[in-house]
Amino acid sequence: EAQVTQNPRYLITVTGKKLTVTCSQNMNHEYMSWYRQDPGLGLRQIYYSMNVEVTDKGDVPEGYKVSRKEKRNFPLILESPSPNQTSLYFCASSRAGTSGGRQFFGPGTRLTVL
């Protein structure tokens, strides 16, 4: 089954404790992206990647890091999480050259930073 998986689905952590949210897709997609969803703000793009070792900033990259060492994986790293990073996070993937519009979204990771 074609899908985007994220782990963990729920995470409660404390300020300053480094964490990684994993994202994996099995569709051989070139394009992957991370978003955060906050009430009243919709989705905001954090980082995206056009292919292995090619990443770029989205609208709200501060406080986040990403890496793309393999085509299927695109982890999101919070080196020193803060309470304002409490949010619902989505990973998405798509084929390149489709304007990225036909993105497949993961189920989301709900992160709480105390």
Added chain:
Amino acid sequence: GEDVEQSLFLSVREGDSSVINCTYTDSSSTYLYWYKQEPGAGLQLLTYIFSNMDMKQDQRLTVLLNKKDKHLSLRIADTQTGDSAIYFCAETRGNFNKFYFGSGTKLNVKP
């Protein structure tokens, strides 16, 4: 999302048409999209329109684009209870890889 605006709620009766509206401010928008989010799930692409088009129809869905007024709408004909969800409009601008989403419109369909 601050440059893409949507009303927060819409309530309709089953069988009626729903019209969800969106305004955007960047005239360099290239593609405009409508996504659907059901409770506890990620987003699902419903349809999209290129900025040089005025209208696109896909079964029960009709997208209208007024580029002069920077207004995008999604009409759902014969709305069903299964259409209850949050609907997001989104745009990509000059860079096809950066996306900007509205805050979402929660559609409630009453039986």
